[in-house]
Amino acid sequence: MMNDLHSRWTDQFSEYLDGSLGAEDRRAVEEHLAGCARCAAVLSDLRGVVDLARSLGDVPPARDLWPDIAARLWSSPEERPTEVIPLHTGHTGHRPQAEPRGVYMSRRQLAAAAVIVAMASAAATWALGPGIAVRPVGTPLPMPAAVSPAATEEGPPPAMADELAHLEATLNAARDRLDPTTVRILEKNLDVIDRAIQDSRKALATDPANPFLREHLDRAYQDKVDYLREAAGIAEWAG
Amino acid sequence: MVRTAGRVSQEILPTRLASPPSNGVKMGDGKPRNPGTWSVPAYAETSDVERAAGGDHDAFERLYREHVGRVHALALRMAGAEVAEDFTQEVFIRAWEKLRTFRGESRFGTWLHRLAVNHILSRRETMRKREARQVGSEGILDRVSAPPTRSSGLALDFEAAMERLPDGARQVFVLYDVEGYGHDDIAKAMGISVGTSKSQLHRARMLLRGHLNR
Numbered sequence: 001m002m003n004d005l006h007s008r009w010t011d012q013f014s015e016y017l018d019g020s021l022g023a024e025d026r027r028a029v030e031e032h033l034a035g036c037a038r039c040a041a042v043l044s045d046l047r048g049v050v051d052l053a054r055s056l057g058d059v060p061p062a063r064d065l066w067p068d069i070a071a072r073l074w075s076s077p078e079e080r081p082t083e084v085i086p087l088h089t090g091h092t093g094h095r096p097q098a099e100p101r102g103v104y105m106s107r108r109q110l111a112a113a114a115v116i117v118a119m120a121s122a123a124a125t126w127a128l129g130p131g132i133a134v135r136p137v138g139t140p141l142p143m144p145a146a147v148s149p150a151a152t153e154e155g156p157p158p159a160m161a162d163e164l165a166h167l168e169a170t171l172n173a174a175r176d177r178l179d180p181t182t183v184r185i186l187e188k189n190l191d192v193i194d195r196a197i198q199d200s201r202k203a204l205a206t207d208p209a210n211p212f213l214r215e216h217l218d219r220a221y222q223d224k225v226d227y228l229r230e231a232a233g234i235a236e237w238a239g
Numbered sequence: 240m241v242r243t244a245g246r247v248s249q250e251i252l253p254t255r256l257a258s259p260p261s262n263g264v265k266m267g268d269g270k271p272r273n274p275g276t277w278s279v280p281a282y283a284e285t286s287d288v289e290r291a292a293g294g295d296h297d298a299f300e301r302l303y304r305e306h307v308g309r310v311h312a313l314a315l316r317m318a319g320a321e322v323a324e325d326f327t328q329e330v331f332i333r334a335w336e337k338l339r340t341f342r343g344e345s346r347f348g349t350w351l352h353r354l355a356v357n358h359i360l361s362r363r364e365t366m367r368k369r370e371a372r373q374v375g376s377e378g379i380l381d382r383v384s385a386p387p388t389r390s391s392g393l394a395l396d397f398e399a400a401m402e403r404l405p406d407g408a409r410q411v412f413v414l415y416d417v418e419g420y421g422h423d424d425i426a427k428a429m430g431i432s433v434g435t436s437k438s439q440l441h442r443a444r445m446l447l448r449g450h451l452n453r
Contacts, residue, residue, distance in 0.1 A: 058308030
């Protein structure tokens, strides 16, 4: 440890090295250095630290992180399409096919929307009860395993769930008019989004205080709402 | 074209290193510092950035491979080996999610670097808990000054010594001396005063000097 006599000077050495010391202080430091070998040695050491720091290069991770990143981004390596699947309304004769107003979604986005449809459908049915007439639709989408009473506790906030239920009612009313291909795509992607949800919640369960994971999950739910809005818009168009 | 729809970069990084790093800041040796820049040619980088912004996973993987060493080094030095890989993954996940807001006003590497710094700093709570498990500064000084192992090179040993610095001093040291940011940017990013940034830098240098004086 430097004693007080020397630390008075050494405390200024970083600013001296960085050129941010005032002219008067700089001159005083240089005068002291000329007669104090001990402080001159400290300054030399500090200069060596700075030089070494500036010479440091990249440090690649010991293992390839890409597979983990890809899995976290796109659920699984095989679920990594670069193309998008067009989601458009069915050809019911209401609109000519030559007027496509398709909304293009990736498979993941479609899967997310599909889960929301299923979740909202279940929630609305449960909330309204069997005595309430809900417009009958085609074969129900399979309920993903992640959508259980326990899982919904980690789901979107209540305000978002309300909006989902509202959008679902719109979609549910128009579902029998949607292109069967669209419905098949939604069903096919249920399993994908189910795994994604499970993975996200599992990660959060092991690290509940992790703000990044929480934010990531929140953003995912917000994405789902956004795409459900688009899907509801398509459903309205189909009507 | 790089997609420009959506929020601008200032909104992405509202409280931290939102402004361009202090390129051209003159250091004591008169050398201009250019933090967060990579040696990747701009023409080669732009194409993959455009493709990735359009959803091309393969292009994003190429960007990852080009930049992972720099991002991981930053995470390693600022946060420590035990979380460096996790933080590196998180940075690239966030980069993918934010890529469409990249406006091309700076190099992709510069944008990614700022994003990485901000993300790592946002995880300071985790790092503070980690520091709480460590000994006081006198113990840290002793350990920083511990003799290097025979098998380790000078740079590797220096990296190890950096990792043992107190978090605040280490982060300022890495951002200033390794990455080349100025005190103004560091103070803004870390939510501290310029004076604190300077004192933390000096503290880190003094703790590390014993490493070179053996």
